[in-house]
Amino acid sequence: MPSVARSVPVTPQQHTGEIPAISLRGVRKEFSGGVVAVHDLDLDIAEGEFVTLLGPSGSGKTTVLRLIAGFEQPTAGTVLLRDRDVTTAPPFDRDVHTVFQDYALFPHLSVLRNVEYPLRIARVPRAERRERALAALATVRLEGLEDRNPTALSGGQRQRVALARALVDRPAVLLLDEPLGALDLKLREQMQIELKEIQRSSGITFVFVTHDQDEALTLADRTIVFSEGRVAQSGSPQEVYERPTSSFVAGFVGTSNVLAGEAAESVLGRDGSWSIRPEKISVAAADTPAVPDRTSADGVVEELVYTGATTRCVVALEAGGVLSALLLNGGADGQPLSRGQAVRLSWKPEHEVRLM
Structure with a gap:
């Protein structure tokens, strides 16, 4: 597997001139034992962009997501959200929400109360809280299920509840950590289409981590391919697929x-x-x-x-x-x-x- 000598700056392909939703500058992450998960990464993601971080296990893509979310601290470098330095800020002090593969719903709360939860923490008044939660459920097409328990829902419905909860207070950035991995093929394909529609209608910046090449190409405005903690290639799905720049990208993205x-x-x-x-x-x-x-x-x-x-x-x-x-x-x-x-x-x- 060829490695890239250095991480090249990865800039947005749209919304030129605006302050990026996310900027990583010289970000490096080392773990114990001298393992370097991310090498001196420069990365910009534009407001309203849908970006997929694609790569095999151990390529650094999930570490980058966790650095943006605040679940990990960089060994070196700076993390900016809308030009605000959040490098050392805890996750709750970042205008970011994360959707995980296991959904992390509260089984003892109804669908509505699960979606309301971030607003309760933010002390939003009850009437406004309910109104915004119902609107979020309508966005993900779950009207009429607000009183149901999450354990009574299908996998796709639980995924939508997790999305509604993440979207309810309109974060600047929504991070998605392989959220469709537990779904069967038909449901995964359906959710891919719905995710793209939700992102377009909401205008929220989406960063989607996956090792599934078809998923990355289907969803993204821009696909960033990682290899050994570095960016191997960045571009539109068509560019990455049709014009791979290395043997690694040609072999990993689709079949070549x-x-x-x-x-x-x-x-x-x-x-x-x-x-x-x-x-x-x-x-x-x-x-x-x-x-x-x-x-x-x-x-x-x-x-x-x-x-x-x-x-x-x-x-x-x-x-x-x-x-x-x-x-x-x-x-x-x-x-x-x-x-x-x-x-x-x-x-x-x-x-x-x-x-x-």
Whole structure:
């Protein structure tokens, strides 16, 4: 796994000119034993931006979230919220709320009283408290369930209660620590759409931590990929997916092929390492004429992996190396493929991305 020599400044891609909702300057976090979880990070997140922090376990993404929330103190550096230095401020003295994977609802309180709880702590009058809690429940589409106990709700409903409680006093920043991880696939996909709608309608800055690549790409205005405590790449989901800057990002965000060494020189006529996404590659019979404006490579089908709507075709190239192609309905030109079959792969040159 390649590491990045230093953390590069990560700036907002929108709302230019405004004071960022979050600014981290030279933030470093070391744990006992000399373990460095975050290396000298500079990061800006704009007001109203939906940012996902993406990376494998141990990459530093959750530590960054905890530093913003105040659950951890940086070893060095500064944490700013709306230009206010909160580096040493406790969590309750930051205009930030956190939604955890386990929801952390009070089982002995009704849904309404769970949502009201932050307002009770803030000594908001009872009538206003109820009005704002009911409005928050309406935002997450839980009208009519205010008297129910959380234990009587589904996982998706409990997640929405946790969101309503976090949103009820309109924090400057909402931090979400893998909140959809405990949900099944269908419910997780539904909640992804609803989360995006809630963020857009509320205008609150969302920072969402996940190790799920599809989730990060689906939700974000901007995806920040972490590796070994540093930022490996930052950009729009489309930019990070379509134009990865390193072998790590190409391999971690979605599935990618990498052509390098002699295989790259033989197939592409260039040295270096190059990424080509499987869905950009077409598969045809071996005797299909080459198309002038497309790169082509011959090989033999090594494996076919059926996934329902698509089939992943793994091809061992004559030039060396292996490429995977993603095919709808598992066929080439409408004809089924088989292991050991000779095929010709082709793709557009603009889909070849140089890796650093």
